Amino acid sequence: MRHPAQAVVLAFLLADVVGTALLMLPPARTGAGGADPLTALFTSTSAVCVTGLSTVDTPHYWSTFGQLVILALIQVGGFGIMTLASLLTIVVWRRLGLRSRLTAAAETKALGPGEVRRVLKGVLLITVSCELVVAACLTLRFALGYDEGWGRASYLGAFHAVSAFNNAGFALYSDNLVGFVGDPWICMPIALAVIAGGLGFPVWLEVLRHRRRWRQWSLHTTMTVGATAVLLVLGTVLITVGEWNNPATLGSMDAPGRVLAGFFHAVMPRTAGFNSIDYGDVAGGTLLITCILMFIGGGSAGTAGGIKVTTFVLLFWAILAEVRGERDVEAHGRRIDERAVRQALTVALLSVGAVSTATVVLTELTEHALDAIFFEVVSAFATVGLSTGITADLPGPAQLVLVALMFLGRLGPVTLVSALALRERGHLYRLPEGRPLIG
Amino acid sequence: MRHPAQAVVLAFLLADVVGTALLMLPPARTGAGGADPLTALFTSTSAVCVTGLSTVDTPHYWSTFGQLVILALIQVGGFGIMTLASLLTIVVWRRLGLRSRLTAAAETKALGPGEVRRVLKGVLLITVSCELVVAACLTLRFALGYDEGWGRASYLGAFHAVSAFNNAGFALYSDNLVGFVGDPWICMPIALAVIAGGLGFPVWLEVLRHRRRWRQWSLHTTMTVGATAVLLVLGTVLITVGEWNNPATLGSMDAPGRVLAGFFHAVMPRTAGFNSIDYGDVAGGTLLITCILMFIGGGSAGTAGGIKVTTFVLLFWAILAEVRGERDVEAHGRRIDERAVRQALTVALLSVGAVSTATVVLTELTEHALDAIFFEVVSAFATVGLSTGITADLPGPAQLVLVALMFLGRLGPVTLVSALALRERGHLYRLPEGRPLIG
Ligand SMILES: [K+]
Ligand SMILES: [K+]
Numbered sequence: 099m100r101h102p103a104q105a106v107v108l109a110f111l112l113a114d115v116v117g118t119a120l121l122m123l124p125p126a127r128t129g130a131g132g133a134d135p136l137t138a139l140f141t142s143t144s145a146v147c148v149t150g151l152s153t154v155d156t157p158h159y160w161s162t163f164g165q166l167v168i169l170a171l172i173q174v175g176g177f178g179i180m181t182l183a184s185l186l187t188i189v190v191w192r193r194l195g196l197r198s199r200l201t202a203a204a205e206t207k208a209l210g211p212g213e214v215r216r217v218l219k220g221v222l223l224i225t226v227s228c229e230l231v232v233a234a235c236l237t238l239r240f241a242l243g244y245d246e247g248w249g250r251a252s253y254l255g256a257f258h259a260v261s262a263f264n265n266a267g268f269a270l271y272s273d274n275l276v277g278f279v280g281d282p283w284i285c286m287p288i289a290l291a292v293i294a295g296g297l298g299f300p301v302w303l304e305v306l307r308h309r310r311r312w313r314q315w316s317l318h319t320t321m322t323v324g325a326t327a328v329l330l331v332l333g334t335v336l337i338t339v340g341e342w343n344n345p346a347t348l349g350s351m352d353a354p355g356r357v358l359a360g361f362f363h364a365v366m367p368r369t370a371g372f373n374s375i376d377y378g379d380v381a382g383g384t385l386l387i388t389c390i391l392m393f394i395g396g397g398s399a400g401t402a403g404g405i406k407v408t409t410f411v412l413l414f415w416a417i418l419a420e421v422r423g424e425r426d427v428e429a430h431g432r433r434i435d436e437r438a439v440r441q442a443l444t445v446a447l448l449s450v451g452a453v454s455t456a457t458v459v460l461t462e463l464t465e466h467a468l469d470a471i472f473f474e475v476v477s478a479f480a481t482v483g484l485s486t487g488i489t490a491d492l493p494g495p496a497q498l499v500l501v502a503l504m505f506l507g508r509l510g511p512v513t514l515v516s517a518l519a520l521r522e523r524g525h526l527y528r529l530p531e532g533r534p535l536i537g
Numbered sequence: 538m539r540h541p542a543q544a545v546v547l548a549f550l551l552a553d554v555v556g557t558a559l560l561m562l563p564p565a566r567t568g569a570g571g572a573d574p575l576t577a578l579f580t581s582t583s584a585v586c587v588t589g590l591s592t593v594d595t596p597h598y599w600s601t602f603g604q605l606v607i608l609a610l611i612q613v614g615g616f617g618i619m620t621l622a623s624l625l626t627i628v629v630w631r632r633l634g635l636r637s638r639l640t641a642a643a644e645t646k647a648l649g650p651g652e653v654r655r656v657l658k659g660v661l662l663i664t665v666s667c668e669l670v671v672a673a674c675l676t677l678r679f680a681l682g683y684d685e686g687w688g689r690a691s692y693l694g695a696f697h698a699v700s701a702f703n704n705a706g707f708a709l710y711s712d713n714l715v716g717f718v719g720d721p722w723i724c725m726p727i728a729l730a731v732i733a734g735g736l737g738f739p740v741w742l743e744v745l746r747h748r749r750r751w752r753q754w755s756l757h758t759t760m761t762v763g764a765t766a767v768l769l770v771l772g773t774v775l776i777t778v779g780e781w782n783n784p785a786t787l788g789s790m791d792a793p794g795r796v797l798a799g800f801f802h803a804v805m806p807r808t809a810g811f812n813s814i815d816y817g818d819v820a821g822g823t824l825l826i827t828c829i830l831m832f833i834g835g836g837s838a839g840t841a842g843g844i845k846v847t848t849f850v851l852l853f854w855a856i857l858a859e860v861r862g863e864r865d866v867e868a869h870g871r872r873i874d875e876r877a878v879r880q881a882l883t884v885a886l887l888s889v890g891a892v893s894t895a896t897v898v899l900t901e902l903t904e905h906a907l908d909a910i911f912f913e914v915v916s917a918f919a920t921v922g923l924s925t926g927i928t929a930d931l932p933g934p935a936q937l938v939l940v941a942l943m944f945l946g947r948l949g950p951v952t953l954v955s956a957l958a959l960r961e962r963g964h965l966y967r968l969p970e971g972r973p974l975i976g
Contacts, residue, residue, distance in 0.1 A: 423960025
């Protein structure tokens, strides 16, 4: 294998194929016969890439067995991306000679079995504890607040807890979570699980280790936690204000309900994809703000998608440094390697390229309005799963484009960055400097 | 004055105000009374920023006097941006200690009156010769091919030649140039004038000086000419193929006519803004490709707008270098200063920010579809002037947003880059290096 990132891609391809095969089995469907290959492939990819887009009505199309397959794919996909991205980071940082806080260990170049075990154990511990707590909260609420039997309530609680922590956004209701828009006992545990999963394993590891000493956090953790807080506050304000008087969304609720729903929809684009209002009804401004939040996404080496907050913040800092006339990009008492800035630039602009290309292709393949198509494309690429409702109407080739986008969006940024970082090399000689006019 | 770029902004503001006042005079209108302030401001800004967007029907709303005011504003705006941007470049490069080929002259820090005169003379020479040749071609065609009297034909020829060379896109026909879609004797001189004006003064100066020795071209000229050629070929192919069977645009023409129209609409988004097909009828893909071409724009220190081709190419090279694992960004035997890359990044991302913000604001202010609004916003920011036809329907506040965008788009990139370049400074000490995970 020329590059460890190839192993990650192969692992996800394998899980996707196995998932597609399982979902094509007749017992996976409620109706007669097995699901057709495209539906199975789309659902399997959406689950294993923890996206949540769906061309069929999850609770009615899939049997309980089918739903359990989806749940397993979500868990495998979420666990897989957290562990594999973390291991990839260790490999890359070690080759670069950087001290990663993901591992206390040795100076060897290769990844030892002990380290792999430690990462697996850590991710497992965080995943299981978060999911258990959230599942318990949800189960109680489903049983006590909605008169579900304890068996059904536990199933609902577990499914939505797993779907939330892994940022998958699959729900067992035809309208996703629209029925629970005003219920903080459902919305808050789910939102917190989403945020927790989206921070990423490296952040969790460090926050747990340095519990009271946030001043000792690494640059990565400071950036991720800070940017997450800023994006959540900003998103909540913009979405709550933008939809305040929209009768089809927040307009009909009381003030606390509007703020709850506003917060919920600031959390969900980054990049869980649950929804408690209908994105077919929101204002144009909300749609665009949601697109921006989706594109930025969540933390690295977690269950969130998008270009990742650190990529975004790094570019922001680079611009700030430039406007201030400073030679170095600096933040939190650190000078940022110019290579990291160029890698962030590469990830961001290639992502813009992928989204633009897919948007152009989909406008050719379908008759839907540009805003709906663009929203769908960003949602697929950032593995969010929000939709204005056009997913099921898309023709086969358009669905295949989304399948490719989900895969690319899930694995593209992380494998690209590690590939770029591993190729870093110097020069034997430097050319004379040249400078074009710009602007 | 703290910064020479402020003088540029003040000069354009002054021209805009004078133009607005002149257009409000009753003789400027065909109808009774003077134009209302908003219409006059919009038209004056659109003319002086050589954009070409219009809220009224130019040939019917404005009298010949009004049209001559518009023509004068276009010429002042185009001449102004070429000379002022060139002078700004000389100032900046000299302070940076770079040898600019814009001036053979001295090592003094200040700009001498002799240099200013040389630049003015050079721009004047190129402008007048290009406009005279194109006006002559058009006049002949209008007189011989369309039975216009020689007086009227010269007026039409001169107006469209000035409008073309200055990349303004104003035409004296209600449907712009749709009536001439199949006429190469009108379309080709206009397209060539647009390309000539869009290359920029520094390129012209160098091409004329080193006529036969293109291997000795500076990095800036090589980049501008190369990227212009690539964008024109690529644009022609994509637009011709995309519209080939669209009965509302190219579908009804013969093959050479389709290629001519495809070429014409690959030239016009960069950033002249004439149109011979109706952008309200083109396919979604064509609209997006046109948006991308508009955003990239033309050459620096010319009459074109957008972020400029050199900005775009620089970012492309930075990504290429990163993907190849190279420490330096290199092209055409030159190493590009990392500061130039960061300045390109700053211009591009701040421009994306301006366009996104304006799009969100306009979706709140109007009921038009997102694709039409986005197209209009990019067109205004890149001073292109193409429209799907919504300009006249926009409410007052939305028109003011476009006025602000045209001004920002015309002066923002060039003044931003010179401000950034003049602030370049080193550091007394460097912080320890830090590196977040990205992707
Ligand atoms: K998701
Ligand atoms: K223009």
